[in-house]
Amino acid sequence: MRLRYAGMCRLCGQVIAAGVEAIYERGTKTVRCLDCVPITTAPEPGTAGGSARREYERRRDNREQRIRTDHPKLGGLILALSDAPQSTKAWESGAVGEELMALRLADLPDTFRVLHDRRIPGTRANIDHIAVGPSGVWVIDAKRYVGKRPTLQVEGGLFRPRVESLRIGGRDGSKLVHGVQSQVERVAAALAEEPPHITGVLCFLEADWPLIGGSFAVEDVQVLWPRLLVKRMVEAPPRVLDIDSVHEHIARSFPSAA
Structure with a gap:
């Protein structure tokens, strides 16, 4: 459609002047210039819990490394007999x-x-x-x-x-x-x-x-x-x-x- 008012392409940020042909997306009330090709595949859904699990593993591994470094001989035993802090779990x-x-x-x-x-x-x-x-x-x-x-x-x-x-x-x-x-x-x-x-x-x-x-x-x-x-x-x-x-x-x- 021809824009009645100037706008900005939501993909590339280019200013689109009033009267110029552009794509109006009714769902989000945004515009897209004709040079930008829309996504033809579905966006990546992401991995549920991914960032939380990475943070848990980072804290767990840091704790293990710290204990083994501070207690070279007993580190394994300490880890076996103790739980991770609640903040880690x-x-x-x-x-x-x-x-x-x-x-x-x-x-x-x-x-x-x-x-x-x-x-x-x-x-x-x-x-x-x-x-x-x-x-x-x-x-x-x-x-x-x-x-x-x-x-x-x-x-x-x-x-x-x-x-x-x-x-x-x-x-x-x-x-x-x-x-x-x-x-x-x-x-x-x-x-x-x-x-x-x-x-x-x-x-x-x-x-x-x-x-x-x-x-x-x-x-x-x-x-x-x-x-x-x-x-x-x-x-x-x-x-x-x-x-x-x-x-x-x-x-x-x-x-x-x-």
Whole structure:
């Protein structure tokens, strides 16, 4: 189409003057100059838990090397009789959680596109999973809290402002909620001024969920378990978006952390 207003090619950054022929991508409301060839193959989905597992292995190997260097004769015995610090084991647990989440997301119908372990440019953080489908964009943070119950704590009421917060096994989980909110904001910013509907999710694996109910939302972040998440993703009302275009744009904006 001929552009009514000047724009910038989302691929090469070239300024496209008003009246010039260009490709308008309705899904992301962006333009692409005719010189840029669109991607003909699907973006690399990434490896679930890849960056977390690498960090665990790095810490494990550094600990082993340090102990063997400090104790040449007894290093092997010390390693055999002692456990890695909790800060190291947490990375392994996180990697397993992301891997299990990826297996569950594989149950989604082929109308969905899923990306795993995506790097947030300019930071050391990553997004565990991003799914794009008929029901919109889903930003998913997988958490493996074995045997602990996520609950919604409500304070205030009639005479004080109502305040909701996440508790996990009795501990404050507000930091996790704020982390997902930040990820949703970054994905929205990457998808231009009017992004499609985006849902932030904290998905707890192997947690102590009750037999009936248990899921809830806190500060617009959904808190639930994998099977229910997939069900809601499939059954949620359809949104108007170009799935492939949005998927491609997100994949470019958040590269694989591998």
